[in-house]
Amino acid sequence: MKNQQLKNQQLKNQQLKNQQLKNQQLKKKIKNRDLMNIEYYTEKGSLSKQKVKLDDSIFAFETNPALVHQVFVSQRANLRSGTASTKNRSQIVGSTRKIRPQKGSGMARKGSIKSPIQVGGGVTFGPSPRSFSKRIPRKMNRNAIKSMLSDKLSDKRLLVLDSKGSYDKPSTKQFSEMLKKLKIDSSCLVLTKNQDRSFFLSARNIKNVSMMTYDKVNVLSLLNNDWVIVLKDAVNSLEENLTSNIVRKKIIKD
Template sequence: MKVAVLDITGKDTGRKVELSNEVFGIEPNDHAIYLDVKQYLANQRQGTHKSKERGEIAGSTRKIKKQKGTGTARAGSIKSPVFRGGGRIFGPRPRNYSFKLNKNLKRLARKSALSIQAKDSNLVVVEDFNFETPKTKEFVNVLKALELDTKKSLFVLGTESKNVYLSSRNLKNSKVVSATGINTYNVLNAGKVVIAESTLEGIESNLSK
């Protein structure tokens, strides 16, 4: 698959690059995508939720009424979950939601995500670029030139593009990552995936192992 290379003003440079079919042209594996996205979202969860159970509630432990003769159910501590202000039954406890996936499955999921975006013509290849200083305004101008100012976008740039990354941090619809920072969720969540020309080789070498 050949894709035209654009500059940051959105103009065609007249050059084309060949995308590897092993990375950008495979048959997508839906289950691998599901598992990788599930793991990513699970890793975002802090797992710090906690509610107090009856043993953790502050309150008297005296028996609040006699055992028999009241016509109602037996009752002991006021901290019982059946009473207002009592402990919670089987409440949430702190836990770790993360789980393990093997590298081959994660690699397959990411290739599947890139292949879906390539098939839908949502991949854009641009010349390498950087800013002299971090400026959000300059990054916004790039988005407008590429007609991405109203869309969600993922920029995959080289590690030397730190100023571009810093310029994009305040924009909620754009995300800048390196070739090694690609994940399935971000690729599929983007309306357009913009890849710097020099990072293509890194992406293909990382995912074609």
């Protein structure tokens, strides 16, 4: 037992050291600015000679696994319906008459037929409808997304793709060949600027490929996919969405 606890502690210490080392390397890359000017890919899957500039406050954000886990748990909790329901003894329809006299029968004492120990009776401490929702501040949610994007980029699993004008009509074959040239053989998330029908239909029938607009990106979708492809025309919109200050309008009633 003690050996197992010691191994678990050593494993946690090693993971912490690896995370600290990764953050240090990320800070060095921020200073050199090499990470922020990356080459993007064409619609055919070939590497372009030109580069695209990325905002270091988003794509070079310090990774925070604890924050990512907190946001992930809240998203999973918000997906729960919370509709499980049972009836306790007060909600069961039936008589409250005592089944038999307390003494004299030689058998165990019994109350009403609504008792939890009776067949068809109420349930003791059963589930009832409740809300599992957890509120996460907008700043924490954004920082978690930045942390995930930075982690994907540092692991070379985030690519920028220029697909402007390449999908005039849907072509699953063209999209599949592009993924093969990019050597993407696992789950992939594609972030677009708008819902381009031809581009969406081209990827819809390919396994493990999901697509969403830049303003719908979340921690859960980033965790569920190994690769992230950001379209070149969606980079600026994604950066603005994660850095802009959203002010809620207050409605003043006369």
